[in-house]
Amino acid sequence: MTRGIPPGPPWLSKVLHGYGYRYTFPREAVLQALSDTREHLSAEDVYLIVHGRYPQIGLTTVYRALDLLVKIGVVVKFDFGDGRGRFELAFHPSAKGHHHHLVCTCCGRVVDYTDWLEKEKEFLQTTEKGLKQKYDFEITDHLIQFCGKCAECRNMTNKVKGGE
Amino acid sequence: MTRGIPPGPPWLSKVLHGYGYRYTFPREAVLQALSDTREHLSAEDVYLIVHGRYPQIGLTTVYRALDLLVKIGVVVKFDFGDGRGRFELAFHPSAKGHHHHLVCTCCGRVVDYTDWLEKEKEFLQTTEKGLKQKYDFEITDHLIQFCGKCAECRNMTNKVKGGE
DNA sequence: GGCTTTTTGAAAATAATTTTCACTATCATT
């Protein structure tokens, strides 16, 4: 029984084959789930979506598909400190490309931002060049994230304080 | 049986009391373990050191002490993507203050660096100010980390490749 | 020293992720 191919662009097939991996139904389905949202999904989130659509796909497979997609650079894995990995497309169809995260340490809300990238670029160039020379590392990636308290959480704290 | 106080500066007592917590032997011992190294220790690493010195101290207590020390800002917790938290003193006696990390994606080696901070400062100021205005977050912290391949790992890859 | 509350520690529980292994699907070759 052939299961057919989930809806979506066929490029994943090419990318996988390019790396010597097979193009499979679950891998396409996991990619689809990530394409359909702008959220930062956990492995289980992805599983719930994928398994909801195609009940034959199991959690283990979702973990493996995510790992592979990360390895070939199609998906990026983040850690927002809540003890589980978060995944999102490296190049999101909704114009969400390279971006960084602003995380509320209070409620866990995550904002994707793409502002002030010129200043960042300057900083990155200087630093990466320096790191390469001084420590002889070939820099392949960077992780920039800001932590803070969102407006709502600041409000809530004030209310609680005031109510005492 | 009083256990005495492990060697070390007495300031932890004041800080803890300032926050309404008690000054205890295990907390001092955990702080000591972190002071004695420049490594980025996992909770279990800390436990091995502390339990080696003071066998009555258990792993649970080490976890709790680390959490507390992070909460009061004496210790900082990092995640280098290997599935466990890493801890280091916020202000290290060996002049290791605010710094960032350069992680080898291949062997996991972590380099602390404090170079090019002027450029970084510029970037941070611009970005933090912008984030505050645009997203109404009160920024409290940032996380900057570079990933790459260290010289040794690059060499090894070449050797393996050449050997085939 | 006695008292109240916080902290501790061993064991059990939890939660995310990985491993195992028999079965199945992919795809290069016929």
Add this chain to the structure above:
DNA sequence: AATGATAGTGAAAATTATTTTCAAAAAGCC
């Protein structure tokens, strides 16, 4: 289109880091 070698899948079990539970011990205030 059928074949077969190999990679991928899925359910269950295993592993790993961390948290919870709860009775006993220690801290700090009188």
